[in-house]
Amino acid sequence: QPTLAADRIGEYVVPSSRAAQVKQCVEPADHMRRYHMELIQHQRDATVRHGIRSTKYSLSNCISCHTGHTAAGAPIAINATGQFCNACHAAAAVTLNCFDCHATIPSGEGWNHEVAQQLLLLPPVSEGAE
Amino acid sequence: MAKVDFAVPELKEYPEIPALKMDAMAHSSPFKSKPEFQGPLGFPGELVENWQQQAIAKMGDLLGKYRSLRVYLDACVKCGACTDKCHYYLGTHDPKNMPVARQDLMRKVYRRYFTLAGRLFPQLVGAQDLTEDVLSDWYSYYHQCSQCRRCSVFCPYGIDTAEISMAAREIMDSIGVGQKYCNEIIAKVYRIGNNLGLPGPALIDTLEGLEEDVYDDTGVQVRYPIDKAGVDILLVTPSADFFAEPHVDGLIGYGKVFHEAGVSWTFSSYASEAANFGMFIGSYDNMRRLSQRIREAAIKLGVKRIVFGECGHAWRVAYNFLNTLAGPWDFLDPRYPVPQHICEFTHELIQQGKLNLDKSQNDDKVLTFHDSCNVARASRMGNYPGGQFDIPRAIIRATCNHFYDMDEETIRDRTFCCGGGGGLLTDDLMELRVKGALPRMEALNNVMREKGVTHMAAICAICKSQFTKVLPYYGMNMDQIVSVHQLVSNAIVLTPRDDDQDDDDDSDD
């Protein structure tokens, strides 16, 4: 007798990312799953056209929070195989060109980077702990 | 014969797709066959008692025997591409003459008895019981299809309404509802050897007369032998060639070509008919019985090759089915295809330069060519696809100076039927025949006006008979239709032979 398997929201969050230690995404994960592309797209236009640099839906912020880290604490490109963005997109056959331009790990100077710096300073989450 | 009054359609400069006129041709159906014609073909004499069950059973039988039927009844998506392709629809405006609607007459019965959807939701899928009305529709409209296959060319799945109307006719025959014209003729072949019921002696007479005529005309002794054993070639030709105009002029041409080729040949009085009406009624058995006569004649006469005269349906059966029905032909000369078309034969001679043709003999004519539907869409000549279009044209071009094709949409594989094919060449269907000829008449009329065409050549006995009858309805002349080999006959410059003076001694080796 087949049973209904439990469906976990949040299963794609990389254990070694900061997100693993936070309770919630910027919106409920269910909503994020469906609408994250529109959120960041909207943010994109707001930022580029109107100079709004709020971090809530900013791509750099997604990356900061969702990048996984190696055991040594070095960040792993977020679009690398099996990493957060890629895990879903490979399964959903989505090809992004965002990372043609956008840094896949927090890098560089500036206020965005300061955010990243702080994230980097976090102790890497040990593998498997979830 | 109850003559129906009808208006001959008007010829337009451009073909027009008519608006529907419901049941415009519901009254048209051919005479029913009498029991005495049914019997010899193996069909019940009249409508059997439990005809519905029998018809359905027969349908089931055919569905198991013919993939075409099976697939075609399933596959049609009602796309409508075929709707404006049938000359009978164009001429009569009756929606049931649209090929798909014609198929639907059977399809709705098929759905009712053979498909799940039709059994469960007949209304939804347009399924219907086989009632008397349906049967009468069948009889009427399956005898308004000349099995010309024009619809099949344009159907995305190649659905061939001819296959379906053949099946319908077979089913009807099997319950005792036969068509007089076809069945009577088939019976005649069984009895006498040809459609026209010309007995052997009559044929011999005719041929001797021809030999004299030709001699008088040309001063050259051209032979038209019959039942001569041990010759190379058996020529099988539609019996109309033996006496009807313009057919016989073609036959004279065959003889002249053979004469020039220097080959020995003969007719057979046993197989003195090329046409095979078994196809029209969709009866494999009868088609096979008719074909076997040719095999028997070929064996009896000991010929090496078989050549067919100008006849469309005959050529279809010969080209595509003869090997199946009466083969294998391993006792014939393997260097030649079995059978060959007389046009293939003539064309080869022309290419080899063996015929001396004086084109100016046909200078009184400006020609066009009517691709007969069964030659164009159901057979081939030569060794490449489409040879059936090029070879007759090449012959015409070689024999006359003025040739123009009709509108591209109305020739080659898109050619329009003459309107009399498929066993409909009977006076009781005159209205249908006249109206069905409309598209061809229009195209002809256009080249006549624009290119000054005077004559139309054809290579089919039915076409020739039909046009002779129908042309006058459209204000044209019946002798505007000519045989291709009539042109050859006119143009050919005969080589006198030693035996020209010597009537009886034909010493062939």
Add this chain to the structure above:
Amino acid sequence: MTYASHSHSSPDAIDTPDSIDAVDTDRRQFLHYAAAGVATVALGGGAVLTTLTATAEPRTTPVTSTHRWGMLIDTTKCAAGCDACVTACERENGLNLQQSPTDDAADWADQQSAWIRKVTLRDNLTGQVTQLPLMCQHCAEPPCVDVCPTGASFKRADGIVMVDRHTCIGCRYCMMACPYQARSFVHQPVAQKLTQVPRGKGCVESCNLCVSRRDDDRQTSTACADACAASGQGAIVFGDLNDPNSPLHQALAQVNSRQIRQELNLNTGVRYAGL
């Protein structure tokens, strides 16, 4: 939006040795201005629960035409052999991370991105040599924006002309149109980039007046201006053209400045003195 060219001070003033002091003054004024700016901007946007920046917030409201960012470049101060501004721009925007895909140095020189160029001129009559940095002039009537088919080239409300590289299709028509050859096309895939300055193959880019600094009120200058000042030349003054109290405005008041290709009437945001 128009404003008069300022030509109060005499051209000679530019060559005075105390120009260094002038820069210092400028700097002080800059700092002053910056402090005021920070003070006046509301620190909104507390909604973000993951906010890690404890102090000042980057901008959360759309830019307006209250400001119009611009620069004054005093060519007389621009030193021969110096390219500090170019280097700074490259560092700021990750252009120094570009790697030549080709061995042909001349080709690469033509193809690599340059948001700011060091230009040297010689007067045809006098033979006098002039140095100046040339970047996007942030035209008020930018031809590049007019021609861009998708509207990817656009002018922000605060006067910054830039490329929205999400809608740029790489047709390069803007490059054809720009009278200053200020734009670059990214000819090769970009391997390394900065979070703050995304850039990649197939799009057009140009100086954007260090736009992410503009949206962060803690920042009051551009990388090139900072570098020039730091190098001691102080040839570049950055500021708000709309603000009569801004150091830029005051600097413009002091020197005789003009636009390059003034005849085109593009009303550039970058002005040159000593040209």
Add this chain to the structure above:
Amino acid sequence: MKRIVYREWRIPPSRYWSLLALLAAVIGIAGLSTLYVEHHGHWVTGMNNSVVWGMPHVFAVFLIIAASGALNIASIGTVFGRTVYKPLGRLSGLLAAGLLVGGLLILVLDLGRPDRLIVAMTTYNFSSIFAWNIFLYTGFLAVVIAYLWSMADRKGWPYNYSIGSFAMVWRLALTTGTGSIFGFLVGRDAYDTAILALLFVAMSLAYGLAIYLLVLMFSFNEDQRPLGEVMLKRLKNLLALFIMVMLYVVLVYHLTKLYGAKYNDIEHFILLGGGVYTLMFWFGWIIIGSIAPLVLLYHPDYSQDRNWIATACGLTIAGGFAAMYVVIIGSQAFPINMFPGKTIVAFGAMTEGNLIASYLPSLPELLLGIGGVAVALFITAVGVRVLQFLPESLADNVIDPHYKAS
């Protein structure tokens, strides 16, 4: 009037398929080289930050204006009521559509981000002449299709004149628009004049007709259809006329430019000191592309010979490419005159003696351009084969009922 009978192009299948295979191969190679460029980025082309439009644009612009010119034949038949040209109309429409698609394809594939084509199709900046051109181009295709329909379907005949007139207006707008892409570039000395649009119109007539004539002669020849002297003579004279008009506009263009002193430098560059560009101008555009065809077309003997007429067309087309090269690339190579009265000694990485921007077309971009031509021909070849575009005969007695063999 007699009905004109059109027939599908029925050359032997083997020839037909080899022709298609050849074109397909060229297109395939162009496709591969496009992928190559897209994968590596544009550094593998000769284009750079100074010469931002290169060989692909030479081909694309040529094809696009030729498309407009090719449609001109149909216009003459429909709008100007020259019934003799009527039988030529369908091919004219088809060729126009083919050339345009070929040209646009090149433009699109040369984009830095061709994957964002949808952006170009959905977001418009209406102050950009380029955006208008996108409308002009796609609209052109729609108009041509409607035009073809009105020529081919009897239901469309009543609208033929109105659609034809509309198509002609559209056609002129298209060429003007294409010319204006350059004409509106106030920042560059070589452009910045309205005459450029006029020049493009004139060029379009000549190049479109030259291509049309070649295609017509080739297809009729292959299919053994009669192409009479009367028709050929008319078309040939028309071509000569168009070439002269073009020459005239070129003259006016340079005269106006020379008149304005500020353009002296660029004029000097193009006409005298521009090296390869000067050569292209004089030798390619003027001598090979204009004078030589004129000589051939008016020569008492040569002009009677079909091979020489074809040669004249070929030369005109070659000249067209040279013209495009001069107009598009030559003008970019010449440095922008930003500092009047001053000489630029160093301009960023570019230093003295090297201020004329270098541009050397690379193979991939050349292949892309040729691919566009192949696409145009491919469309035409498929079109004439599957639909009735070609009149059955253009023999003298067919096109002119009053014709008498002399």
Add this chain to the structure above:
Amino acid sequence: MSFISSVFAYLYYFATLVLVVGLLNKIVQYARTPAPLKIPTTPAPITRTGVTLRMLREVVFFESLFRGNKWTWLFGWIFHFGLFLVTLRHLRYILEPVPVVITMIQPFGIYGGIAMVVGLAGLWARRFLVDRVQYITARSDHLILGLIVTIGLTGLFMRFFMHTDIMQVKAFYQGLYHFEFHLLPADPVLLIHLLLVAALLIIFPYSKLLHAPGLFFSPTRNQVDNARDQRHLAPWARRLEQQP
């Protein structure tokens, strides 16, 4: 919700079964039924390769239909090509890992979806506007068109307006392979989409949609024109021959 998910799970098992069994049954039936006579519509190819090419042209370009009716061809081809792209795009839901080609085709699949609906709209309009086609149209024809249009529209609606959780959809279908029942996202549009798709799968083997396999078995199209060279004999005809 879990109830609905179970219902859908069983529905899809059933629909797939019907589709596969029904279709196989039909195909076997077609393949088993002999074609006793050579009836290719000429000019027909005279070699097997030629026939394959002819079939390919029919399947890919709808060559005959093109000759038959340009408008129908246009809309029909747009629809089918769109459908083809959409189908390829949909493979991402049922394949893991997703093949590279399928990934590359994704953006085109969306245009395919739009094209599909446009094509269907044209085809449907014809059923009302052309008297001949109106005459031959049965209710089931409208029904099938309506079904597919609705599938297309709900799909597009999800694509552009009400996104669904694709990962969950995929998990649901992946689960079916192992008899694991995953939850479907609770989106009404998705459920309608899927319900109608199931209906489509079920009616496929019992409707005119059989034209797809049918084409391959059409004797007028799949026969080689070589009757004179090779004797062609159906089994039942051979039996006929043996009894004199």
